Amino acid sequence: MKLYYLLPLILLTNGTAIAQSEKKIDHQSILWTRYYNQLLLSEKWSLHSEFDNRLFLKPVQENLYVIRIQGRYKINAHLETGAGFAYFSVDTQIPEINPDFNTPEYRGQQDLTWKETFGKFGINQRFQLEERFIHNANKEILLPGTIFSWRFRYRFQTEYTFWKKEKQLLKAVLSDEIMFNFGKNIIKNTFDQNRIYAAIHYGLNSNVAFELGYLNSFQRRSNGIDYFNRDIIRFSIFHKIKISKKI
Structure with a gap:
């Protein structure tokens, strides 16, 4: 079996074993809503932007919002790459505790994504590197400076198209993503989190699509003990917007 088929199993099994080794777990329910825009500049180049809001449900409380922008280049039919920037404004990670300020995070990101299609099935693997600058803060105020760290993310995703008619389609999406922190400021939480995601994706036409899914995030907190x-x-x-009529 080729290495790129074995890699998802090796990484995700390792992440599950790490997560199950601890028992101090805080359960939370969250609603994520996002608008994802793809500005297609040519057959090779595109500009992607994303607006994401995350809201705790029990109790109802703002978690954070995200703004992302990235340029993407299609290398060939199976391989593409991208680089960009993200801004996070974190209200709180624990809904019962709501400080009077938001904590900013500035993040660079680069990825390499490989795609393959087998009839109605599709496979998508993404290797992503992030540079994270999190603003210093205590429980009461923001403090001068930022804390820097790296994060590596690997996502393995499969898709199955139930039907496709003219410009409409309906497909199922299933993915698993594992993340690792590293850098001189990372001491206790090298393993960051594992995300399992399942969704239904409906393409209204060639430009607009909707997706509704369930995501389970199992994340180690910065103290290295709690989850x-x-x-x-x-x-x-x-939402896709085509600049050139030739696309």
């Missing part, structure tokens, strides 16, 4: 186990409902709107 978040998050049940997340995610609703997404995808």
Whole structure:
């Protein structure tokens, strides 16, 4: 069996073993809503932007919002790459505790994504590197400076198309993503989190699509001892805008 088929099993099995070794777990319910825009500049180049809001449900409390932008280049029919920037504004990670300020995070990101299609089935693997600058803060105020760390993300995703008619389609999406932190400021939480996601994706036409899914995020907290186990409902709107008529 080829290495790129074995890699998802090796990484995800390792992440599950790490997560199950601890028992201090905080369960949370969250709603994620996002708008994802793809500005198609040419057959090779595109500009992607994303607006994402995350809201705790029990109790109802803002978690954070995200703004992302990235340029993407299609290398060939199976391989593409991208680089961009993200801004996070974190209200709180624990809904029962709500500080009077938001904590900013500035994040660079680069990825390499491989795609393959086998009839109605599709496979998607993404290798992503992030540079994270999190603003210093205590329980009361923001403090000067930022803390820097790296994060590596690997996502293995499969898709199955139930039907496709003219410009409409309906497909199922299933993915698992594992993340690792590293850098001189990372001491106790090298394993960051594992995300399992299942969704139904409906393409209204060639430019607009909707996706509704469930995501489970099992994340180690910065103290290296406690965990978040998050049940997340995610609703997404995808919007493509073609600049060139030749695309």
